[in-house]
Amino acid sequence: MDRYSQTKSNRIFKALTLALGLAAAPLASHAANPFLPGYEYIPDGEPRVFGDRLYLYGSHDKAGSERFCDTILKVWSAPLDNLNEWTDHGIALSTRDVDGHKDDIPYSDNEFYAPDLVEKDGKYYLFAQIVGSPCSVAVSDSPAGPFEVISQIKAPPGSPNDFGGWSQYFDPGVLIDDDGKVYLYFGYGKSCMVQLNPDNMTEVLPGTYQEFVIPEGSPYDYQEGPSPRKINGTYYLVYARGGDLAYATSDTPTGPFAYRGVIVSQRVDAHGGNIHGGLAKLNGQWHIFYHRMTNNTVYSRRACTERVSIEADGSIKLVEQTSLGFEESLDPYKRTQADIACVFRGGSYVTEWDKATRPILGNKNGCVVGYKYFDFGTPLPSQQTTFTIQYRDGSAPGSIELWIGDPAADGEKIASVSVDARQLEESLWRETTIPVPNISGRHAIYLKFASDTQGKSVADLRSFIFTRDTR
Structure with missing residues (x-):
């Protein structure tokens, strides 16, 4: 067993936790923004639909924190036919022992940033970037977990090792194309992309590293958080551009990507601060997921969503931030x-x-x-x-x-x-x-x-x- 594998006792503990339902109790909530229970702080949300449920993977903030993110990742989900009923599946991964959950990451005690998850051949792969360490890859038989860390992402020998590049895989976003090829997008300050070996989901294929998948300069102004989707044959990269959640499109997964505009912004009637999110189609309706600031700080962010329309030409119009979440309208006669x-x-x-x-x-x-x-x-x-x-x-x-x-x-x-x-x-x-x-x-x-x-x-x-x- 190598140093990146979990111990047998940790795997047994996780399996018992799931079997006994200790981390998966449905919670009555509302579907308005922010849509998770008020005490839960999930920024950088990546929405994924598996079967009849919506799952949310994101960073984890603390209410009184003075820095971004936490040393744990959590998973929440809701049935598509009742987005008012969210289930807390508990801690998915942790870099430390916490609340009975054993340390999953023996090589770091640092914070997780902005994960992503994809399904391949019945397995669910969670890509979890850790501050100051290479991105970890964990796997589960369920999108809710429990997850087992199987490896760090492995770059070919002699690859560059700059921050935000091969060693960090900052804010990983993953796309599995129709032909089975696996693309990993990442990077802070410059957008990068590699292809992963689909047989193990952890090895970077030689000769596939690209920089500036999203071009430098205006109007792109790429900062972080690439979230890839393939929609109607077009490849979309939603990404953070300061306080704007922008997007670019391409006819191929490797680009070049063309700037298309801003989907949602923190610059108007909001607290400002960063933004990060992704797209999901729920019951025939597209949604953009993002976060808002609370507690008079940029370090306590909560998950929100807005309806969006993808036009015939593939464009997405700027949407306003609302209180609606998954609701079509709010009921004034409820508190x-x-x-x-x-x-x-x-x-x-x-x-x-x-x-x-x-x-x-x-x-x-x-x-x-x-x-x-x-x-x-x-x-x-x-x-x-x-x-x-x-x-x-x-x-x-x-x-x-x-x-x-x-x-x-x-x-x-x-x-x-x-x-x-x-x-x-x-x-x-x-x-x-x-x-x-x-x-x-x-x-x-x-x-x-x-x-x-x-x-x-x-x-x-x-x-x-x-x-x-x-x-």
């Missing part, structure tokens, strides 16, 4: 948790208060948070609508304005809640209910915070709900 906001202007941010609570803090004068989109239906003449908001007093008196539509565009302010300044160092969450005009149809909801006192928080936002009652 909306603050953290599914998709618009942040003026410095507001989501934070993890506790495992069950993720309010929006930093709501100073002029701050705006927005939610897209709610379907209010058609009210009856006999019905009256009320709006209930759960909040905590800030350090400055002011108000929380309720807007239908964007306050910076053609939105309409329909109500306002007065907020007193906090009298004590800490105050309790409170609820206020106010009447509002009846609302019909599909709308974005915005909350704007106002105060005569500058630079101090007006209120912390926890949740809200609309109610329709018969007079």
